[in-house]
Amino acid sequence: MKLKQRVALGTFCGIVFFVYKWKEFQDFDKNVKQETFSFSEESIVDQDAIDAEMSRISMNIEKPAMKSNAWEVAKNWIHPRLIYPQNHPQLGWILNQAETSKIKKADILPKGTQLKMLVYLEGNQKAVFKPKRYERDFQVPGKAWNGYDRHNAEIASFHLDRILNFRRAPLVTGRVLDFESEVIPVAAERLSNTFKIVDGRKCFYGVCYYCNEEEYACVDENGKMEGSVTLWFPEDKKLEKIRHPYQRTYNDEKKAKWETDEEYCNKYVKKIEPYNKGNRLLDVMDTAVFDFFIGNGDRHHYEIFKDTPDAMLLLLDNAKSFGNASLDDLSILAPLRQCCLLRQSTYDRLVFLRNGLLTKLLAEAMKNDPIAPVLHESHIQAIERRMPIIFQTIQGCVDKLGKENVIMEVWKGQE
Numbered sequence: 001m002k003l004k005q006r007v008a009l010g011t012f013c014g015i016v017f018f019v020y021k022w023k024e025f026q027d028f029d030k031n032v033k034q035e036t037f038s039f040s041e042e043s044i045v046d047q048d049a050i051d052a053e054m055s056r057i058s059m060n061i062e063k064p065a066m067k068s069n070a071w072e073v074a075k076n077w078i079h080p081r082l083i084y085p086q087n088h089p090q091l092g093w094i095l096n097q098a099e100t101s102k103i104k105k106a107d108i109l110p111k112g113t114q115l116k117m118l119v120y121l122e123g124n125q126k127a128v129f130k131p132k133r134y135e136r137d138f139q140v141p142g143k144a145w146n147g148y149d150r151h152n153a154e155i156a157s158f159h160l161d162r163i164l165n166f167r168r169a170p171l172v173t174g175r176v177l178d179f180e181s182e183v184i185p186v187a188a189e190r191l192s193n194t195f196k197i198v199d200g201r202k203c204f205y206g207v208c209y210y211c212n213e214e215e216y217a218c219v220d221e222n223g224k225m226e227g228s229v230t231l232w233f234p235e236d237k238k239l240e241k242i243r244h245p246y247q248r249t250y251n252d253e254k255k256a257k258w259e260t261d262e263e264y265c266n267k268y269v270k271k272i273e274p275y276n277k278g279n280r281l282l283d284v285m286d287t288a289v290f291d292f293f294i295g296n297g298d299r300h301h302y303e304i305f306k307d308t309p310d311a312m313l314l315l316l317d318n319a320k321s322f323g324n325a326s327l328d329d330l331s332i333l334a335p336l337r338q339c340c341l342l343r344q345s346t347y348d349r350l351v352f353l354r355n356g357l358l359t360k361l362l363a364e365a366m367k368n369d370p371i372a373p374v375l376h377e378s379h380i381q382a383i384e385r386r387m388p389i390i391f392q393t394i395q396g397c398v399d400k401l402g403k404e405n406v407i408m409e410v411w412k413g414q415e
């Protein structure tokens, strides 16, 4: 062989070898990716699924062709593990009824620590009215449980419950009351005993644990009082209050067990009923995700339907959320980080909703609420910012324990 031919052959073999090795390297890379399971993979955008979801979430106030009244429909929706069905085209109508029905009686609701009223709507439906205390752009300083209740947070959280498809929150709408004509004439004496006039405006301070004469809600310059209306559960659905296993001490000097021991869940929570197997602990995980999105650090207790087998953890009382949009309180995610469990359907849902769809749906859901815009833009941005933090937390668990030990539809308990 001549020198030129030898060089040509050598170069050719070199190229073949390089291409072979390069391909091998790429395949290796692919294998590694498949094995380690990473959230950075692009999710497939299914436009039909997105359109279907947009129409599921959008609200139509027209009365559907049916005989029953709105309260009956809402009552019949309730199941031990769901408050309303996945498809609920009647919701807009039901909430519109809650917004417009005549108030037959307004009373105090002495339960709880926060200012509110109990109203009786025409057609025998009770509802909780939480009044507006802050302007939308006000950022509540301090911790994720500080400040007064936020009526708009109650509304936004309900719609988030729909979008995440948890369906464990009672139905909520905004409502603007004309205090003079809608409340005063029907106020129970114990409520009107808490009425006062401040700077020429009608106000009430109610009866509750923290209620007092100096902390009141007032009408605006037009005599209107904005608030949220939460439909009361049917009387036969009695509630049982349960201490949350990740309850806070609300005391900087005193840490709760879960704050000092990352093994708290494995050592204690996973071993005791009702968390040792089944749905409850997975409900607690869903709630941690939910509360982290909304910035609620105040779930000291939760409620379930009493005497109900496999009862859901109700997402009742979400008013201490959407306070400070710049605060991402990671301690709210502690249950997820420590227990390292997540329902498969919740995980799938989060994958579907990331990359902006969640807040798009939320905007669609709330755009026609009577008190729209429900949330200040900063809170919408906060929700988007919190999504990748949730995924990082899940990824941390999966890296440690493997996907099959973290993400599951049913939890069978510790071996």
Ligand SMILES: Nc1ncnc2c1ncn2[C@@H]1O[C@H](COP(=O)(O)OP(=O)(O)OP(=O)(O)O)[C@@H](O)[C@H]1O
Pocket (backbone or CB within 6 Å): 111, 112, 113, 114, 115, 128, 149, 170, 208, 230, 231, 232, 233, 239, 303, 316, 317, 319
């Ligand atoms: N929609 C509802 N249906 C039935 N019961 C309800 C409803 N809303 C509230 N309640 C009952 O009233 C109690 C107080 O309501 P809520 O938790 O909203 O008030 P709160 O003042 O924020 O309470 P807390 O200070 O404990 O956080 C609840 O624990 C529950 O038992």
Ligand SMILES: [Mn+2]
Pocket (backbone or CB within 6 Å): 112, 114, 317, 319, 320
């Ligand atoms: Mn509360």
